[in-house]
Amino acid sequence: MEKYMIGFKDAILGTIDWTWKSVIYEVPWYSNYFWGLIILSLLVWSMEILFPWRKEQSVFRKDFWLDGFYMFFNFFLFAIAISGFYKLLQLGFEDIGISEDSLALFDPSSWPMWSQLLVFFVVLDFVQWFTHTLLHKYPFFWKYHKVHHSVKEMGFAAHLRYHWMENILYKPLKTFGVMILFGFEPTQAYIVHFIAIAIGHINHANIKITWGPLKYIFNNPVMHLYHHAYTIPEGSYGVNFGISLSVWDYIFKTDYIPEDSGTIELGFPGDEVFPKDFVSQNTYGFKKGQQ
Numbered sequence: 001m002e003k004y005m006i007g008f009k010d011a012i013l014g015t016i017d018w019t020w021k022s023v024i025y026e027v028p029w030y031s032n033y034f035w036g037l038i039i040l041s042l043l044v045w046s047m048e049i050l051f052p053w054r055k056e057q058s059v060f061r062k063d064f065w066l067d068g069f070y071m072f073f074n075f076f077l078f079a080i081a082i083s084g085f086y087k088l089l090q091l092g093f094e095d096i097g098i099s100e101d102s103l104a105l106f107d108p109s110s111w112p113m114w115s116q117l118l119v120f121f122v123v124l125d126f127v128q129w130f131t132h133t134l135l136h137k138y139p140f141f142w143k144y145h146k147v148h149h150s151v152k153e154m155g156f157a158a159h160l161r162y163h164w165m166e167n168i169l170y171k172p173l174k175t176f177g178v179m180i181l182f183g184f185e186p187t188q189a190y191i192v193h194f195i196a197i198a199i200g201h202i203n204h205a206n207i208k209i210t211w212g213p214l215k216y217i218f219n220n221p222v223m224h225l226y227h228h229a230y231t232i233p234e235g236s237y238g239v240n241f242g243i244s245l246s247v248w249d250y251i252f253k254t255d256y257i258p259e260d261s262g263t264i265e266l267g268f269p270g271d272e273v274f275p276k277d278f279v280s281q282n283t284y285g286f287k288k289g290q291q
Contacts, residue, residue, distance in 0.1 A: 003091065004088055004091055007084075007087045007088065007090075007091050008084040008085075008087055008088055009084070010087070011083045011084045011086070011087035012080060012081075012083050012084040014083070015079060015080045015083040016080055019034065019076050019079075019080060022034035022035065030190055030191075031190045033075065033076075033190075033193075034076065036194055036197070037071065037072075037075060037197065040194070040197055040198050040201055041071070041156060041157065041201065044156040044198075044201040044202055044205050044207075045155075045156055045205075047202075047205060047207050048155060048156060048205050048206045048207055051207055051208075052206050052207070053206050053207050053208040053221065053262045054154075054206055054262050054263070057153055057155075057206055061153040061154075061155045061206070062152055062153040063151065063152070063153070063158075063161075064155060064157065066161070066277075066278060067151070067155065067157035067158050067160070067161045068157050069278060070157070070160050070161040070162070070278070071157055071159075071160040073164075073278075074160050074162060074164070074167065075160060078164050078167055079167075082167060082168075086171070089172075105180060113186065113187070113188055116186040117186050117188060117189070117191055117192055120178070120185065120186050120189060120192055121192045121195070121196075121244070122245070123177060123178060124174060124177070124178060124192065124196075125196075125242075125243055125244045125245045125248075126177075126245075126248060127173060127174050127177035127178070128170070128174065128243040128244075129241055129242055129243055129245070129248040129249075130173075131169065131170055131173045131174070132241045132243065133238070133241050133254070134169075135166070135169070136237045136238035136241070137237045137238075139291050141169060142291075143284070143285040143290060143291050144163040144165040144166060144169070144284070144285050145162070145163070145166065146163075146268065146271075146274060146284070146285075147161065147162055147163040147281045147282070147284065148161055148162040148163070148166075149228060149266075149267060149268050149271075150267060150268075150271055150274050150275075150276075150281065151228060151266060151267070152266050152267055152271075153266070154204055154205070154206060154221075154225060154228060154266060155204065155205060155206055156201040156202070156204055156205040156206075157204075158204040159197075159200040159201050159203070159204040160200075163281065163282060163284070163285070164282055165285065195244070196243070196244050199218065199219065199243075199244045200243065200244070202220075202221060203219050203220060203221055203223075203224040204221070204224065205221055206221075207221055208221060208222060208260070208262065209221055209222070210222050210223075210260075215246060216246060216247060216250055217245060217246060217247050218244065218245060218246060219240075219242040219243065219244055219245060219246045220246070222257060222260045222262070223240050223242070223246055223249075223255070223257055224240060224242075225262060225264065225266075226239060226240050226256055226257055226258070226264070227239060227240040227241065228266045228267075229264050229265070229266065230264070230265040230266055230267045230268060230269070230271075231264075231265070232256075233256060236256075238254070239254055239255065239256035240254065240255060240256060240257075241254055
């Protein structure tokens with residue numbers, strides 16, 4: 001028990017220390033997610049300002065500041081809060097003989113770094129795509145995912161507007177998927193994480209990019225806008241579930257881009273009564289009758 005208590009405390013204090021050192025720039029620049037997130041956000045926001053897809057949309061769109069807060073809450077504050085619990089899970093697995101690489105189907109540690117990163121990127125993205133489909137398909141998950149779909153005007157910061165419960169649902173599946181198929185994170189995994197953040201920001205931004213023929217591989221703002229559409233194809237529980245890659249949607253026939261004007265209504269039926277403030281959105285789903 002003492003091991004677990006020490007591990008819990010050390011994980012939280014360690015995450016706080018790393019976050020603070022990131023803020024004051026005492027960690028390597030290539031793994032500084034605090035300033036990296038800020039720089040990427042400013043770059044993509046600048047693209048929105050200079051090349052807006054929906055020109056009538058304000059630079060400070062609806063819920064701009066709310067989504068800005070979500071970015072830092074989900075990426076840093078909640079990460080601190082939950083780090084101790086993830087450490088408890090890690091220690092629990094270790095006590096029953098399960099380590100990061102014990103479930104791996106193959107060992108890519110001897111591969112060139114570029115191939116490790118490529119496989120890690122693809123595996124991680126597929127696990128996220130699969131998890132994302134679950135968030136839409138099952139009512140228990142959807143009631144939390146509604147927070148992300150309550151966005152009524154799309155912009156880069158909407159990327160990280162999501163209910164804290166998604167961290168609980170997403171991360172274990174991501175970790176488990178990587179453990180089984182890959183075994184560990186490559187040494188330079190930060191490259192993959194920063195690429196995923198950049199793609200996610202761009203996909204939610206008010207800019208029109210389709211990547212040409214590469215649209216069948218990489219997700220894009222036009223495709224992802226229809227993921228947030230108020231009206232989805234009849235009989236469907238959602239479309240365009242891709243995170244960084246669109247290829248999964250084309251493979252599994254969940255792709256849908258009927259036109260590219262960007263003028264569609266966003267949200268979901270009933271969103272007019274959905275909570276509008278941060279606290280109410282993040283306590284949504286726990287009261288009886290909230291689906």
